[in-house]
Amino acid sequence: MKKILRILCLALCVIMAVSVCACGPSEKKGSVETIKIGLAFPMSGMAAMAGKYSTHGADVLKEELGGKITVGDKEYPIEFVVMDTEGSEEKTANVYQKLIEEEKVIAIAGPDSSKCMLAAAPIAQNAKCPAITSFGTNTAVTEVGDYIFRACFIDPFQGAVAAAYCDGQGHKTACIMFNNADAYSVGLKDAFVENYNGEVLAIEEYSGSDVKDYNVQLTKLAAQNPDVLLLPNLNVELGLQIQQARTAGLNCQIVCGDSADTPDVAKVAGPAIEGVAYVSAFSAESTDEAAKKFVDAYVELHPDELPNSNAELTYEAVKMIVWAIQNAKTLDRAGVRDALAAIDGLDLPSGKMTMDPETRNPIKGGIIMQYDADGITRYVSTVNP
Amino acid sequence: MKTTNAKTMHPLLRKFGPLLGCIVFYVVIMLLRKADIINGYYMQVMLFAGVNVLMTASLNLVNGFTGQFCIGHAGFMSLGAYGAAVITTMVFKSNSIPEAAQIPVFLLGLLCGGIVAAIVGALIGIPSLKLKGDYLAIVTLAFGEIVRALLRLIQPIGGARGMIGIPNYANFFWIMLFVVLTLWLLRNLIYSSYGRAFIAIRDNEIAADAMGINTTKYKIMSFCIAAFIAGVAGGLYAHVLSFIQPDSFGFVKSADYLVYLYAGGSGSLTGSVVGAVLLTILPEVLRFLATWRLVLYAIILIAVMLYRSEGLIGGKEVPFLRIKRSSLYEQPLFGRKKNGLSEE
Numbered sequence: 001m002k003k004i005l006r007i008l009c010l011a012l013c014v015i016m017a018v019s020v021c022a023c024g025p026s027e028k029k030g031s032v033e034t035i036k037i038g039l040a041f042p043m044s045g046m047a048a049m050a051g052k053y054s055t056h057g058a059d060v061l062k063e064e065l066g067g068k069i070t071v072g073d074k075e076y077p078i079e080f081v082v083m084d085t086e087g088s089e090e091k092t093a094n095v096y097q098k099l100i101e102e103e104k105v106i107a108i109a110g111p112d113s114s115k116c117m118l119a120a121a122p123i124a125q126n127a128k129c130p131a132i133t134s135f136g137t138n139t140a141v142t143e144v145g146d147y148i149f150r151a152c153f154i155d156p157f158q159g160a161v162a163a164a165y166c167d168g169q170g171h172k173t174a175c176i177m178f179n180n181a182d183a184y185s186v187g188l189k190d191a192f193v194e195n196y197n198g199e200v201l202a203i204e205e206y207s208g209s210d211v212k213d214y215n216v217q218l219t220k221l222a223a224q225n226p227d228v229l230l231l232p233n234l235n236v237e238l239g240l241q242i243q244q245a246r247t248a249g250l251n252c253q254i255v256c257g258d259s260a261d262t263p264d265v266a267k268v269a270g271p272a273i274e275g276v277a278y279v280s281a282f283s284a285e286s287t288d289e290a291a292k293k294f295v296d297a298y299v300e301l302h303p304d305e306l307p308n309s310n311a312e313l314t315y316e317a318v319k320m321i322v323w324a325i326q327n328a329k330t331l332d333r334a335g336v337r338d339a340l341a342a343i344d345g346l347d348l349p350s351g352k353m354t355m356d357p358e359t360r361n362p363i364k365g366g367i368i369m370q371y372d373a374d375g376i377t378r379y380v381s382t383v384n385p
Numbered sequence: 386m387k388t389t390n391a392k393t394m395h396p397l398l399r400k401f402g403p404l405l406g407c408i409v410f411y412v413v414i415m416l417l418r419k420a421d422i423i424n425g426y427y428m429q430v431m432l433f434a435g436v437n438v439l440m441t442a443s444l445n446l447v448n449g450f451t452g453q454f455c456i457g458h459a460g461f462m463s464l465g466a467y468g469a470a471v472i473t474t475m476v477f478k479s480n481s482i483p484e485a486a487q488i489p490v491f492l493l494g495l496l497c498g499g500i501v502a503a504i505v506g507a508l509i510g511i512p513s514l515k516l517k518g519d520y521l522a523i524v525t526l527a528f529g530e531i532v533r534a535l536l537r538l539i540q541p542i543g544g545a546r547g548m549i550g551i552p553n554y555a556n557f558f559w560i561m562l563f564v565v566l567t568l569w570l571l572r573n574l575i576y577s578s579y580g581r582a583f584i585a586i587r588d589n590e591i592a593a594d595a596m597g598i599n600t601t602k603y604k605i606m607s608f609c610i611a612a613f614i615a616g617v618a619g620g621l622y623a624h625v626l627s628f629i630q631p632d633s634f635g636f637v638k639s640a641d642y643l644v645y646l647y648a649g650g651s652g653s654l655t656g657s658v659v660g661a662v663l664l665t666i667l668p669e670v671l672r673f674l675a676t677w678r679l680v681l682y683a684i685i686l687i688a689v690m691l692y693r694s695e696g697l698i699g700g701k702e703v704p705f706l707r708i709k710r711s712s713l714y715e716q717p718l719f720g721r722k723k724n725g726l727s728e729e
Contacts (some may be wrong), residue, residue, distance in 0.1 A: 044679050085680065089633050093626055097426035118549055119628040127425070140549050224638055230420060 008089040024316040033166050035069060035331075037321055038099035038108035040120070041314070047087035050112050050310045054134060055082055057311030059110070061296045061318045073324055080318075085111045093209060100127045104323065107131065107336050109151075109317040112310060114138035121148045131338040132320060134313040142360040147337050150358045151317040152309075158257045158279040159191025161366030162230060164385035165277070171227035171253060172198045177217050177241070179233050181207040185301045188232030190255050195385060197315035201226050214241050218248040228253045235259040239268025246272040251279065266375030274373040277380060282312040282350050283367045285379035316348045320355075351382050404707040407565050414557065426595035428557060429625075430669050435560035436622045436659040439567055441645040442654060448643075449651035451573060451607040452587025453514070454522040457529030458615055458642050463634035464505055464532060465498035465616025466623040467542060470551045472497050473624070475542070479552040491554040495563075495620040502616025503609045505532075510608040515601050517590055520567075521608075529639055536631035547630025548623075555624035563621060567614055571654055572706050574610070583607050650690055650696025654706045659698050 007240075039058055042051040062080055068077040081103045085092040092111050099105045100123065109126060111117055112135040124131040125145035132149040133141055142148050153161075166174060174196060179185040193200055201224040204217035210285045218241075221229065229250050231241050238260055245254060253275065260278035269276070284295050284306040294315060298307045307315075319334065323346055328335035343355040351365020365384040398405075414431075417423040419485060440462060449456045472494035505528075513524040535543040574580050582603045585593040589725050594600050623629045649660015667685065671678040689697060 003411050043676055082675070083672065084675070089626060089628060089630075091668075094426065094429060094433070095426075097429045098672070103428040115547055115628075115630050115632070118547065118630075119626050122553070123425075138546060140546075144549075218679075357643075360415035 001210075001317075005022065028031075034079050034101055034323060036079045036081050036105040037318060038096075038103060038105035039314075039318070040084070040095045040099065040108055040110040040116075041078055041112060041354045042083050042116075043082075043084035044085035045087040047113065051084070051087075052245045053305075053308050053310040054110060054314040056302050057307060057314035058082075058307070058318050059301055060294060060311075060315055061322065063297065063301060065322065068324065069325060071331060076293055078322075081105060085116055087111075087113065087116065089116055091115040091125060092120045097155075100124065100129045106205065106274075106333055107321045108332075109314060109321060110134055111137070112314075114141055117141050117148075118144070121145070128337075129333050130324070130340055132317040132340070134317045135310060141320045146341075146360070149320070149340055149355065149362075150363060151313045151320065152281060153364065153366065154188030154361055155193040155257070157361070157363075158366065159188040159193075159232065160195040160385045161253050161368075161383050162188070162232075162257070163192045163195035163197075165279075165366075165368050165381070165383045166228050166230075166253075167197045168381075168383065171252070173201050173224070173226045173339045174198055174228040174230055175202050175204075175221040175224055175226040175250075176200065176230045176232070177204045177206070177214065177221060178231075179207065179237065180205040182234060184234065184257070184259070185232050187229070192230055192232065194270050198227070205368070211237070212240060213242050215248060217246050218250060221245075222249045226250075226252055228255055230255050233259065235262045235265055238265045242269040242271045242276055242334060255279075261369070261377070263375070266346070266371055269375075271373065273371045273375050275370065277370045280323045280367045280369050282307075283369060283379045286307075286349070286367060286382060287379070288349065288351065288382045290347050290351075291382075292344050294349040312349050316350065316353070317347060320346065320353075394611045404565075407561070410543065411558070411561055428664060432555065432557065432560050432625045433622075434662045434665040435557075435564050436625065437642070437645060437665050438564050438658050439618035439621070439659040440615055440642050441573055441657040442567055443611040443618065444642050444646050445651060445654065445657045446571060446574075446583070446607055446611045446614075448646060449653070449657075450580065450587060452590070453604060453608065454519055455525045455608070456522050456533075456643060457525035457527070457636075457639050458611075459533040459634040459636070459638035460525070460529035461502040461506060461612045461615035462619035462622065462638070463629075463631065464502040465495075465619030466499040466629045466634070467536060467548070467619075468616065469494035469620030470498075470548055470629060471542060473554070474548065474551050475651035479550075487552070487554060491552075491559075491624065494624075495617050498620035499582050499613040499616035501699070502619070503613040506609045506612025507605060510605045510612075514604040514608060517600075517700060526636070526654060529634070529636060533631045534637055543585040543630065545631065547628060549628050551623050551627045551629065553624055553627045555621045560621055560625075563617060567617075568654060568658070568706065571614075575654075579603065579606065579614075595616065647696055648686060650699030650701070653696070653698050653700065653702055655702045656696050656698035660696065663697070 007157050041054045042048055042169060050171035058080060065078055068075050081099060083095045083099060107130040109132050111198055114136040117133040117136040120140060121141060128147055128265050130147050132151050133150050136150055137152055137154055139154050142150055166185040176189055178189040202221055204221055206214065206217060229245060229252055231238060231254060233241060238256055242254060258280050260277060261280055266273045295307055320340060320343060324336045324339035328339040341355055341357040346353045353362050353364035356363055365382050367382055368380040370380045372378055418428060444458050447453050473490055509524055509528050515518045542548055570716045582598045585598055586600050586603055590600055645660040645664050646657060648664060650656025668678060668682055670680055674681060
């Protein structure tokens, strides 16, 4: 008993000692210093799946770079430092401190959730280290400071994508029915109205997810006979709305936000789902050239899976950092930040991306997906608003 | 002269030695921070370790010393965190107040957080602690979830999206001060007649009742004090992380504190400190193992529980936290029987 305890203690001591050595400042006195990019993603815990896809997405870029990056006419070795956030705010804050203070990374990509990013962003901002969240959609994230960016679009931006799609399809008139009690719904509607070049004939509203009967509103809208019906609503409501819209005689094109991207919507709507289009961040079926290249490279590295939005957005976040390093005026954190804010028309799998220097949100393309008669989603087109 | 001086110094040193030690420790840490040997990362891990010590020590009062079973301790932490954050961030707009007023506002916030947690602790403690048995476990489990659900619904404080922009007032000084203060308070409490009543209830509730101890009163008292400390710890946590949201105070967090408590040794304040500090630092130290990190962490925990079921420091205290009655300590459930103590 005592012996086992002693051995155990000894083992613990050894582990501690080894790790202290491993954690110590690992400054390599090489000829050129290594450029490090931090990756903070949940590798364990509840969100481990998202973290797996994210790091796989970053792997693609790592493979592309082959361990080195050319800045100007000089070649630097590049290293991705991956750290586990466990999907917890506390651990994410620790990871950020470690990446910034110990690993001395030039920029950080991730984490994917808004809540972790909100905890970590003040640390990056105080240390003046640029950070890009891959999937943090909460608008408050980039409002923390001028060093915080995001790779995904915020929810209301989908409204702009939907408007661009409708314009592109030649739809001249539109009607909208939205949930006035939900920020997602209101945001999408406002962005659509602002960006749509056609005429919005009528807007009807209802409040709350507990409404189950939309016939009054839909019948009124049907009388307008629009080219497009926009339903920027939550997934629990969409199924019934689509079904009732068709029954009310609205046989026009129906467009929804990314909340329509759940099998339940198709199940509830039944055959009415055919032809319903929705906005999405990314599709592995995309025919865009950059997207195809990315998907092929991804599948080659990880043959058993197709990239999802997490993988693609992480790839984009790291790609943005790499581009910023190559185009920075000075090779330091401030230089990378300025270059990130100045991104204009960068070719990414989800389309051409321009960074809004004011809000640090990307202005980029969205994907339009469409349901077929069996409730299967199909890629339609890439839209650049 | 010299000898008398030494003799009078001795009890003084004994009394103020720990305090002196704390001050020296603080100064050394601050000097190392200045010299940049300790970077922001180490500081932050230490801050979280301090908060965890507070949480574990307060949980120890209920679980370790009073023998009740609270498994929703993170609920009190969230109440304290929101209570303190509402005071500093929303009532007194933290950015617009002068620097001199920041510290009083911060302390007021912590106090309010603690009081909110203590009041709610009394509200759920009174009905459930009147009963004998493990009812408290179920009630606190439900309580933790209810608090979380309610906080998600209250929109003015951010709802499910959480509260942002909390000033990060809680630096190493405040955390250290509250840890020292709490340990000192808990040690004196356990020394006192109240503490003896707590321990009597833990060891045998029926016997304690028969000896004239108002068990309900003392159980509620212990529970409220623990809730208060947890509330203050929550307030500090909010001002370290500067962002809180209801979901981070879920059952997983409560379970974390139970692990810290039992790995360190329940019924031992030293155990709470060692358990919380060690298990906060260990996952960070193991980072070089990448994906194997949490596997090894779990193995270490299992090994500790197998070979030291009473916890790492179970049944022991460092001198300045010691109470000189060995029978005060909890008997390990699966450990060896100590001779001479189990005489009826």
